[in-house]
Each structure stands twice: as structure tokens, then as C-alpha cells.
Amino acid sequence: MMMMLDTLRRFWGRKMLYRMKISLVLQILIGCINTKAQANSFYNHVSQILKYCNSRCLAVVPQGGNTGLVGGSVPVFDEVIVSLSSMNNIISFDKVSGILVCEAGCILENIMSFLDNEGFIMPLDLGAKGSCQIGGNVSTNAGGLRLVRYGSLHGNVLGVEAVLANGTVLDMLKTLRKDNTGYDLKHLFIGSEGSLGIVTKVSILTPPKLSSVNVALLACKDYSCCQKLLQEAKRKLGEILSAFEFLDGQSMDLVTNHLEGARNPFSTSHHNFYVLIETTGSDESSDKQKLEAFLLGSMENELIADGVLAQDINQASTFWRIREGISEALMKAGAVYKYDVSIPVENLYNLVEEMRSRLGDAANVIGYGHLGDGNLHLNVSVSQYDEKILSQIEPFVYEWTSKKRGSISAEHGVGLMKANEIFYSQSHETVQMMASIKNLMDPNHILNPYKVLPHSITS
Amino acid sequence: MKIMVTVKRVIDYAVKIRVKPDKTGVVTQNVKMSMNPFCEIALEEALRIRESGLASEVVAVSMGPSQCVDTLRTGLAMGADRGIHVEANDSMYPLFVAKILKKLVEIEKPGLLILGKQAIDDDCNQTGQMVAGLLNWPQGTFASKVVLDKEKQVATVDREVDDGIETLCLNLPAVITTDLRLNQPRYATLPNIMKAKSKPIKKFTPKELNVDIKPDLEIVEVTEPPKRKSGVLVSSVDELIEKLKHEANVI
Numbered sequence: 001m002m003m004m005l006d007t008l009r010r011f012w013g014r015k016m017l018y019r020m021k022i023s024l025v026l027q028i029l030i031g032c033i034n035t036k037a038q039a040n041s042f043y044n045h046v047s048q049i050l051k052y053c054n055s056r057c058l059a060v061v062p063q064g065g066n067t068g069l070v071g072g073s074v075p076v077f078d079e080v081i082v083s084l085s086s087m088n089n090i091i092s093f094d095k096v097s098g099i100l101v102c103e104a105g106c107i108l109e110n111i112m113s114f115l116d117n118e119g120f121i122m123p124l125d126l127g128a129k130g131s132c133q134i135g136g137n138v139s140t141n142a143g144g145l146r147l148v149r150y151g152s153l154h155g156n157v158l159g160v161e162a163v164l165a166n167g168t169v170l171d172m173l174k175t176l177r178k179d180n181t182g183y184d185l186k187h188l189f190i191g192s193e194g195s196l197g198i199v200t201k202v203s204i205l206t207p208p209k210l211s212s213v214n215v216a217l218l219a220c221k222d223y224s225c226c227q228k229l230l231q232e233a234k235r236k237l238g239e240i241l242s243a244f245e246f247l248d249g250q251s252m253d254l255v256t257n258h259l260e261g262a263r264n265p266f267s268t269s270h271h272n273f274y275v276l277i278e279t280t281g282s283d284e285s286s287d288k289q290k291l292e293a294f295l296l297g298s299m300e301n302e303l304i305a306d307g308v309l310a311q312d313i314n315q316a317s318t319f320w321r322i323r324e325g326i327s328e329a330l331m332k333a334g335a336v337y338k339y340d341v342s343i344p345v346e347n348l349y350n351l352v353e354e355m356r357s358r359l360g361d362a363a364n365v366i367g368y369g370h371l372g373d374g375n376l377h378l379n380v381s382v383s384q385y386d387e388k389i390l391s392q393i394e395p396f397v398y399e400w401t402s403k404k405r406g407s408i409s410a411e412h413g414v415g416l417m418k419a420n421e422i423f424y425s426q427s428h429e430t431v432q433m434m435a436s437i438k439n440l441m442d443p444n445h446i447l448n449p450y451k452v453l454p455h456s457i458t459s
Numbered sequence: 460m461k462i463m464v465t466v467k468r469v470i471d472y473a474v475k476i477r478v479k480p481d482k483t484g485v486v487t488q489n490v491k492m493s494m495n496p497f498c499e500i501a502l503e504e505a506l507r508i509r510e511s512g513l514a515s516e517v518v519a520v521s522m523g524p525s526q527c528v529d530t531l532r533t534g535l536a537m538g539a540d541r542g543i544h545v546e547a548n549d550s551m552y553p554l555f556v557a558k559i560l561k562k563l564v565e566i567e568k569p570g571l572l573i574l575g576k577q578a579i580d581d582d583c584n585q586t587g588q589m590v591a592g593l594l595n596w597p598q599g600t601f602a603s604k605v606v607l608d609k610e611k612q613v614a615t616v617d618r619e620v621d622d623g624i625e626t627l628c629l630n631l632p633a634v635i636t637t638d639l640r641l642n643q644p645r646y647a648t649l650p651n652i653m654k655a656k657s658k659p660i661k662k663f664t665p666k667e668l669n670v671d672i673k674p675d676l677e678i679v680e681v682t683e684p685p686k687r688k689s690g691v692l693v694s695s696v697d698e699l700i701e702k703l704k705h706e707a708n709v710i
Contacts, residue, residue: 211489218649265646285529292652295649296652296653299653306649306650307649308646308647309646309652310646311499311536311647312471312472312493312496313471313472313473313474314472314473315646317473
């Protein structure tokens with residue numbers, strides 16, 4: 001138990017700037033189930049745990065894959081950890097509609113493998129897929145690499161089963177595409193990071209797996225070319241566009257320097273920006289023709305300086321590894337301050353440039369992200385955590401984002417890290433309403449305290 | 460000197476292969492097809508030799524249905540100068556490929572013929588050896604290093620064999636088949652993809668080349684390999700010996 005505690009504390013400590021003291025932690029693991037009868041008994045387990053904790057005013061923190069980036073799943077003081085990891089069964093899958101029902105502890109990559117056998121894919125994909133769990137994905141409204149094509153979880157999640165703070169089980173686990181009967185409460189649990197209830201089951205709509213996937217890695221000379229390329233891609237590639245990611249030259253250098261086996265496909269020249277485009281369609285030859293025509297046209301219009309088109313699945317994975325490996329490379333490079341913002345596309349890169357000039361030689365500032373969704377992942381890489389550097393970054397980054405009416409957390413959520421900063425992106429009235437809902441659903445404030453809502457409101 | 464390289468269109472290396480329910484073969488419908496990885500390495504080597512000034516032209520050859528043209532286009536996009544497509548809708552077994560190659564060699568007269576050591580769909584590892592025999596040319600198979608000497612008209616080939624590395628000296632013209640460690644193939648860049656569109660691809664049929672490709676092999680059945688049984692934990696050495704003796708029958 002103590003070793004697990006230490007692991008939980010240290011693992012989190014590396015991502016975050018805080019080193020928290022945990023005096024007593026009880027980790028409850030819910031064992032695996034084989035039959036439906038047993039299944040129902042588990043929801044009773046979560047329900048009983050919460051009912052008891054609520055009666056004793058014991059705080060609870062739900063945990064899934066522990067891949068969150070804002071401290072949302074970490075105990076702050078004396079919370080009881082409720083780990084959903086053992087609830088990892090796939091309950092049902094309808095091959096006609098593509099609707100999957102599974103438990104919250106299923107690891108995303110495992111669900112993807114299961115669906116692959118059936119000829120379907122998950123509507124979301126992220127770098128943490130090997131560890132993150134679907135319950136956590138839903139609770140944080142995870143975005144990921146394919147949002148530009150399949151939309152957000154608010155659209156793809158058809159139903160949720162959640163347990164409230166007082167142990168009440170809300171069975172909203174429908175497998176219907178359309179259901180306009182009353183208030184659609186499941187949306188309260190999508191993105192509320194475990195502060196309104198613990199998600200125990202999810203029903204999700206999965207798209208069919210299409211056979212023709214093409215990936216291209218392109219080099220652009222400046223950010224405005226990346227932007228124009230996005231506009232052109234949305235028009236010329238239209239319905240087959242499935243991912244549009246960007247990374248700057250500094251990100252590429254970081255990956256090639258720190259990640260084993262990663263090499264820059266444009267080894268002979270250095271470029272300022274790279275764009276990764278993926279198309280997914282049903283007809284290999286027509287998709288390839290469309291993509292080639294778009295790329296050659298963009299080259300003639302000087303939107304692209306150079307580009308490579310993957311000729312097989314292996315090459316495609318190599319390109320993706322460059323983009324998905326940036327987080328890993330950052331960890332290897334030392335300490336990192338991570339920010340995830342949504343800003344109008346024209347201004348997106350300005351934040352990186354301003355941060356770079358603010359910090360100068362003290363840090364390596366890199367920018368990359370889901371350009372297709374206007375989402376920038378700003379990362380400041382330093383050799384060691386340093387309060388002086390942090391003071392240069394915050395609150396500047398939040399103020400800057402707020403001025404552009406952007407979001408201080410596009411997809412990572414608010415967790416512990418940004419709870420007090422929520423006002424940069426939400427009005428006081430809105431936050432007050434959030435607090436009222438919290439008070440209604442969790443009057444004793446036992447669910448994931450100190451997270452999501454500012455301490456000034458919840459204390 | 461001209462270099463001729465064969466490129467085969469196969470099921471992509473990363474695809475999970477499924478056997479057809481009627482056991483006549485594997486599922487190829489809606490499955491991603493790509494250039495055989497060993498052929499990519501062969502083409503890359505040919506391009507490097509040309510870039511070092513030791514060859515003037517690289518000709519890529521592919522045999523099979525009309526979709527082989529896609530594979531040839533990839534080869535042209537990597538940098539090959541010309542393509543040759545031998546159109547045939549039947550299975551291309553190594554002996555037929557070798558016979559057709561012999562005819563093409565008589566037409567094109569290359570100084571070097573580079574092939575992948577084997578295709579990942581049939582794993583035959585025969586074509587290079589067979590065509591060398593038919594042409595009576597020296598062969599250096601499983602090449603992990605190739606060094607050409609233009610003056611002496613000789614190729615020094617390091618071969619990966621079970622005992623280690625064997626170095627052979629071959630008089631040109633010769634046949635080389637490539638192994639994994641020979642090189643890392645380049646990507647198809649956009650400028651090259653653009654140039655590839657105007658490069659010519661010549662068509663032939665086996666009939667025109669006077670080669671009979673009626674198969675003398677019949678595939679009787681294709682099945683999946685038996686599923687791996689899970690291991691068993693033993694609690695003592697005695698139990699291990701007991702099981703090795705009476706269950707596995709190995710001692």
C-alpha cells in the first residue's frame with residue numbers, strides 16, 4: 001500500500017509543480033466481473049462506497065489511467081482513491097449501428113483493438129491511448145487527433161451510467177442516436193472531471209473503419225502558410241480530411257534529438273513549420289488522387305515548401321510518431337510547463353513567439369497542436385523547475401489567452417492546476433451557476449474537491 | 460550502365476492477415492497494398508548507385524494486374540527513371556517472373572539486376588537465384604553491403620549468412636538480392652511525385668515475351684497456423700521433468 005502511495009505521489013509529482021503530502025489514502029480496486037449479474041453488483045459497489053463516504057463526509061477522488069495533465073485525478077489531502085481500472089469489460093457491441101457499451105475502466109487502446117476486429121474505430125485518438133481509460137476520457141471530454149473529423153465526445157457519447165455523491169445510480173445508458181426526452185443530463189458528466197459524479201459505464205457511437213488512409217508530412221515556411229493550408233485542406237479534401245496537426249521546427253528538433261529512432265523526413269533542410277495531414281476514405285485510388293492534387297496545387301501556390309507522402313502503413317506510423325512523440329520527448333528533455341489553449345486560428349502562434357521572447361535563453365519554448373481545431377499545445381521546456389521561470393509564464397499566458405477570448409484549457413480540462421484560473425475563460429455568472437449545480441449534486445463536496453471550480457467559490 | 464529493379468505489389472506489411480473462409484487464400488479485398496519492403500530496399504540501393512555516378516538509369520519492373528502501376532508510380536516517385544509493367548492476371552510464381560525477367564534483360568541489357576531477397580506474401584526467396592541461373596550471371600544474395608567498381612566492372616557484395624557475413628566479388632553483369640540491413644529507403648517527396656507523373660511506363664504481356672505462365676503449382680489449402688497454447692506453470696523441478704518426459708515427450 002505504501003509503495004503504491006509513493007508511486008501515485010511521485011508519478012504525479014513529475015508532471016506537476018506541486019509536491020503534495022498525502023497522509024492516508026485508501027485505494028479501492030473493484031475486481032473484474034464476468035456476468036451481468038455480477039456487473040450490476042459492481043455498480044452497487046461504487047454506489048455503496050460513495051454512499052458511505054458521503055455519510056461520513058469523506059472526500060473521494062476517482063482514478064482511471066492517470067494520464068491527466070492538470071492534476072484532476074490526484075488526491076490533494078486525504079481523499080479516498082476510487083480506482084476504476086478493474087472495471088474493464090466490453091459489455092456489448094452492435095455491428096449494424098456501431099454502438100459500443102463498455103465499462104469506464106476499459107483502456108482506450110484495448111477498445112480500439114476490439115473495434116478493429118469488428119471493422120470499426122473509436123471517434124477519438126490520443127497519444128495516451130495505451131494507458132488512458134474511457135471513463136476518464138469522457139469525464140474530461142478528451143479531444144485528441146481526430147476531433148476535426150468526428151467531433152467531440154459530447155456528440156459521440158450516447159449514454160452514460162454515473163454514480164452520484166450520495167450513492168444514487170443514474171442509469172442514462174441509452175444506445176439511441178436520438179432521444180429528446182427531458183434534460184440531457186449525461187452532458188453534465190462529460191467534461192466535469194469527476195466533480196459531479198463517477199462515470200461507471202459509457203455507450204459510444206463508433207465510426208466504421210474505412211480502408212483508405214493516407215498521411216502526408218509537409219513543410220511550411222511560416223505560420224500563415226499553415227493557416228492558409230488549413231483553409232485549402234478543408235475545401236479541397238473536404239469529407240476525407242481526418243486529421244490536421246502542426247508542429248514548429250523546435251518541436252521537430254526536440255523529437256529527433258530525444259526520441260529513439262525518430263528521424264526528420266526532410267533531413268537535408270530545416271523548416272520552420274510542419275503540418276501532418278491525414279485523410280480517411282473508402283476508395284484508395286480516388287483518395288490518393290485527391291490528396292496528391294491538393295498537395296501539388298499547394299506546392300505550386302507556395303503554401304508548402306516541401307512534403308512527403310507515406311507509401312505504406314509503416315511510413316505513416318513514422319510520421320505520426322513524430323507528432324505523438326513530442327510529449328515523450330519533452331519528458332526526456334527535462335522539466336516542462338504545459339499549456340493547452342484554444343485561440344482564434346490567426347493568433348495561435350503569436351502566443352508562442354511572445355512567450356519565446358519573454359523567456360529568451362532561459363527556456364526552449366515549443367508550440368504544436370490540433371491546428372484543425374484551433375488548439376495550441378504550448379510547452380516550455382527547461383532543465384529544472386524554477387519559480388522564476390514560472391512567474392514569467394503565469395499569469396501572462398492566461399491573461400494573453402483571455403484577451404483573445406480564448407480558452408485557457410482547450411481539451412486538457414481544469415483539474416487542480418487551473419481551477420482558480422477559470423475566470424480567464426468564463427464569466428462570474430457562469431461560474432456561479434456551475435457552483436450551484438455542484439452544490440445541488442454534491443452538497444457535502446466529497447467528489448474530487450479542490451478541482452474544477454475555484455476555491456473562492458467552493459469553500 | 461542501366462540498373463533494373465523488380466518491385467512487387469503485396470499486402471502492406473503492417474496489415475493483420477486474415478485467411479479466406481474457403482481456405483483458398485488470404486483476404487485481399489479492401490486491404491491496403493504496398494511495395495514489398497525488400498523491393499523498396501532494392502530500389503533505394505539502385506538509386507544510390509545512380510546518384511554516385513556509377514549508373515545512368517534505373518528501370519523499375521513490376522508484374523501482375525493493372526494495379527501494379529500504382530507500385531511502379533511509387534517507385535518512380537522515389538526516383539526511378541522508367542517503369543515496365545508486365546500485365547498478367549494469374550499468380551506470378553518465381554519461375555515465371557524469372558523467365559520474363561530474362562526476356563526483359565535481353566531487351567534492356569542492364570549491367571545490374573537488383574531484387575528484394577523475397578516477397579513478404581509468399582516468402583519464396585527464389586526469383587533472384589532462378590533468374591541468375593537462367594541468365595548464367597553471378598549472384599550475390601542477402602546483400603547487406605554493395606560496392607561497385609566501374610573500372611574493373613566488379614561488384615563486391617557482403618552477404619548475411621547464418622555464420623556471419625560472407626564477402627563475394629561478382630563480375631558484372633550480376634544479380635543482387637537485398638536484405639534488410641542494406642539501407643533505409645527514402646520517402647517519396649512531393650517534387651518527385653510531381654516528376655513521376657511524366658515518367659513513362661511501358662507495357663508488356665507474357666505472350667509478347669514468349670513466356671508461358673501456365674501454373675504448374677496448385678494451391679491446395681491455406682490455413683492459419685495453430686493458435687499458440689498458453690504456457691503452464693510448474694511448481695517444482697520434479698514436476699517439470701515429469702511433464703517433459705510424459706507430456707512433451709522430449710526427454
